[in-house]
Amino acid sequence: MSRERLALEGPSGNLEAVLEGETDTPSLLAIVCHPHPLFGGTMDNKVVTTLSRAARDAGAAVVRFNFRGVGNSQGAYSEGAGEAEDLIAVHHWLTRRYPGLPLWLAGFSFGSYVAAHGAEVLAANGDAPAALMLVAPPVHHFDFNGIERVGCPVTVVQGEDDEVVPAEQVFRWVEQTPLAPDLIRFPDSGHFFHGNLPDLKEVAASRLPGSS
Secondary structure: OEEEEEEEEEOOEEEEEEEEEOOOOOOEEEEEEOOOHHHOOOOOOHHHHHHHHHHHHOOEEEEEEOOOOOOOOOOOOOOOHHHHHHHHHHHHHHHHHOOOOOEEEEEEOHHHHHHHHHHHHHHHOOOOOOEEEEEOOOOOOOOHHHOOOOOOOEEEEEEOOOOOOOHHHHHHHHHHOOOOOEEEEEOOOOOOOOOOHHHHHHHHHHOOOOOO
């Protein structure tokens, strides 16, 4: 396993990123998107690194990156639309380096909106991910209803005691969205999955492309 710090070309300048895991002969690819930039979200968030480890330990080449305006990434917060463009740029770099491999796309909180929006763009371009995981998606604040086709299976993970995202609104959205997600509920978990990160990692590992 290896770890490489990167400065990738993005739409608003360089994007700070980390590539880790099986970087010589990976069996799959993974990109993980971080929570809200205006509330301290970065690629080093514990949920983000937990999801990344699940993919890394399964033989993936994993990229997590800072959205525009975060850390050493250039640009400024763009309400999700620009961040989805950042994601597409990272995807373009990763799939050029490792062509032909299945992609697991994941996001936490705000990052789940960026991941879902990015998956929709990729699917429309004939390049859909193999699987999409949305952890604590903020359906009350971003237009998840406008996302109707991502071209792959979707898993939603939601803590029932989430103090940031209203869990019942997530459950209602899951029932109504044409994405038809598989819902996994964490009965005693808040937004940041304190005390539940090992279980979250197990769930993520079970939803990777090719997992049984």
